Amino acid sequence: MSFAHSPVASFDASERFVSHEASALAPVAAVERLSARGAATRGEIAIELDLRHAGRRRVLLRYETQGEAGLPVLFVAGGISAHRHLAPSREFAEAGWWHSQVGAGRALDPQRFHLVSFDWIGADGELDAPLDPADQADAIAALLDALRIPRLQAFIGYSYGAMVGLQFASRHPARLGELISISGTHRAHPYAAAWRALQRRAVALGALQCDESQGLALARELAVLSYRTPEEFAERFGPAQVRDGRVRVAAEDYLDHCGHKYVARTSTTAFLRLSESIDLQQVDPSTIRLPVTVVAVGEDRLIPLSESYDLIERLRGETRLRVLRSIYGHDACLKEETDIDTILREALADCSQVAA
Amino acid sequence: MSFAHSPVASFDASERFVSHEASALAPVAAVERLSARGAATRGEIAIELDLRHAGRRRVLLRYETQGEAGLPVLFVAGGISAHRHLAPSREFAEAGWWHSQVGAGRALDPQRFHLVSFDWIGADGELDAPLDPADQADAIAALLDALRIPRLQAFIGYSYGAMVGLQFASRHPARLGELISISGTHRAHPYAAAWRALQRRAVALGALQCDESQGLALARELAVLSYRTPEEFAERFGPAQVRDGRVRVAAEDYLDHCGHKYVARTSTTAFLRLSESIDLQQVDPSTIRLPVTVVAVGEDRLIPLSESYDLIERLRGETRLRVLRSIYGHDACLKEETDIDTILREALADCSQVAA
Structure with missing residues (x-):
């Protein structure tokens, strides 16, 4: 952690130290100005969506954003238990599911990127029907329409989020610059x-x-x-x-x-x-022609390395494979903070160069 | 530990051969005659056994033998779902749990060995108490006493049977020539x-x-x-x-x-x-000074290879490690018939040479 730009109501002692450090590193006024410019927002948008296995249904898109609207846009998605709240902000101070990578000074910095995330459709328990990962990708496209975001610089997905990211890359390629797919594959093993x-x-x-x-x-x-x-x-x-x-x-x-x-x-x-x-995941990797960084973990009990090799071999765009070794297996993305930080920075830097 | 040969009231028809041996006072000649033909026998012996975690209890030793009594004796034990019936015989024609290795012409041939096996204590569901693998080893020692078998040429254990075999080797070394431990270790991972x-x-x-x-x-x-x-x-x-x-x-x-x-x-x-x-398994391998063949499977999801390496390094007798690769993982012992056959023959041949 380097510094944070939000007052901390619910942090524990070790994290209070960080906010102190933040004050030391950045003038309070500047922090507040940045926060004001890049205010976190939340919203809910009701849409009708054609579900692959369950026909047309009304679904709620519950989203959150961090960072200025004019910055390059990143969509960030985690596992089935993850949600729209990635990390604490001034507006939403509670802990998020990916605080290790999202925040001022981190790889996914709201001062550099406009971060968009949402609650998986079905996560509220109201939609009792089979949900295809492709449905989630279409829901995200609908959300981007609603938010008037024509194109993502990158989609960063972890676990189920990586599966949905592959679907998004396959189904909505014109809206995406690059995919970073962490611990997820084109098919459920x-x-x-x-x-x-x-x-x-x-x-x-x-x-x-x-x-x-x-x-x-x-x-x-x-x-x-x-x-x-x-x-x-x-x-x-x-x-x-x-x-x-x-x-x-x-x-x-x-x-x-x-x-x-x-x-x-x-x-x-x-x-x-x-x-x-998750078990319905089926994407043909050869339909994906944009740059993909595939992050695999040798010890992952759910995704054998061979699956990630297969994915890499069948993708048709520029690809990059990063294999981590971690005793945390499938959870490495949430635990190996330094390695994931390095990978994200590298992939996003290349992406910025391509964009420029 | 004490034992008593009790007349057994509950034999079914197929078990009639045993009643001689099971009622320990039966004429020895009758038993010898049956054994001379290599007949399979079954019996039940009730004993009092001091259980490590549950005090003195009455337990039933339900055993089966195949092969002549005068031949070198092998004790054979499988997983917690295995039982005394290894393979079909003239007397007990139903399928056994290890027919691939037990039978005429196979590695565990009743024409070359006197095979002894039993139902795990607790397998009848009558004993509702914590059972240590050490208790099983002591029960086997009591069974050998009852059968007047002073010493085993080899104990061949698979899975839980291998864990019990390690206990037997540690607790009753004078009664054992060699241990073949397949897919089992000194501690539950x-x-x-x-x-x-x-x-x-x-x-x-x-x-x-x-x-x-x-x-x-x-x-x-x-x-x-x-x-x-x-x-x-x-x-x-x-x-x-x-x-x-x-x-x-x-x-x-x-x-x-x-x-x-x-x-x-x-x-x-x-x-x-x-x-x-299984979860109570704890043996200090350095207490085992007799020859042990450790068979491990690279793909075993229950026993990482590192556990078998650790076991081998800490044993104090002559050791031999065999590492199989098998898509059947922990079940390889039941599926990789040729490999297991080779390993058993090799280990038993060496054992015979040592004995000779």
Whole structure:
């Protein structure tokens, strides 16, 4: 972290230090002027959208922007649990899902870029229908129309967001300069799909017992296992213990925590439909002719490296492959801050040169 | 530990051969005559056993033998779902769990070896208590006492059986010539343990409204995923489809089949207690000073290769490492018939030379 330009109501002690540093590095007046110019905004736009598997439906586009409207535009999208709020701003001070990369001085700096993001359609749990990643790409195109943004300098997608990014690049190429696709591919891997199907069965089993929250918690715990790696667990957790006549393994407290936290903020319908959506991913990479940076992680339990190689080989535009090694597996994008920062800066710098 | 040969009341027709041996006071001559023909025998022996986490309990040792009693003795043990019946014999013609390696002309040939196997204690679902793999090793020692077998030429263990084999080698070294440990290690890996803990949670979720079978089926489906690999699924299964407004992934029919089959033959208590037992595995390899062949599989999702390297490095006797590559992962032992055959023959040939 270098500096932040927002007053911090809800930060913890370690982050208060940062705001202090921010004051030291940048005059308060300047910070406020920048903030005023690049005010974060939020909105909701209702549209009718033709869904690939469910016909025409009314959907809500709940978006957020950061940074001045005149700057080059980046669309940023994360996993199925991510949302429109990337990082704290003066207007929306709560923690975001990608604070490590979004903010003043970071790779995705609202002083350099106009950042656009949205809540996945289906994330509110109101749309109980199969959702194709292509539907999300079309929803984003509709959102850009509504915001009068003709073209994105780059689409930066992680996990499900990378899948949607590939769809966007394939379906709306005239609106995109470059794609940065992190830990996502052109097709759902059959093994990862099976893993997700069993998560959805856990939800169904919970619903059968009239206990949706326990089913959803178990689904999340299973998902967390798929996001992380044996390497991390070996470092973090010790042997199992017998407690009250039952065996409790060392990771169970952590998994409990993950499950409870998720249940508190997630609609079951949203989880089911977005989880399904990942499994519907199908893009022919040869339909993509614009520059793509593919970021893969060697330890990713959901996306074998071979899938990323296959993607790279079949793309038709300029491509760049970055392979990280990380004990965080599929979650590396959220944990390997320095590596991801380097990759984003490199890709965006090249992109700016091409644009200039 | 103590044991008593108890007359067994509950034999079915196919088990009539055993009653001689099982009621320990049967004339030795009768047993010898049966053995001389290489007949397969079965029996049940009730003993009192001191369980590490649950005190003294009555347990049933349900064993099977194949091959003449005078031949070198091999103890053969598989995963938690395996049992005493390795392969068809004249007496017990039904399919066994390891028919690929056990039988006339195969690596584990009843014409060359006296094969002994048993049902894991806890497998009948009667023992609802934490079971340590060390308890299983002690139960096997008690079984050998009862069968008047002072020493095994080799213990051949796969998966949980390999874990128990390591316990046996550590706790009863005077009774063992050599250990062949396939896809099992000295400690439960914390990631694999977490995976199993979530399977047990699926059972608990099912039990909430007395629908144990659905919970157990889901647990099994999750286990199957851990036994197999993305490489196999990529070869076997295609893309997901939308059916009746729901997404169904290609592996679901297969997983359904695995779940149903398992529920039909498995006690929920047995599954829970044996699954827990894997997570209690802790052996200090430096306590093992006899020859060990460690067979590891590069693609095993439950046992990273690094665990097998660690085991090999810490064993104190003669060691041999065999690393297979297999798309069947943890299940390779049951699927890679030729490789396993070669490894078994090699290890047993060396063992015979040492013995001679």
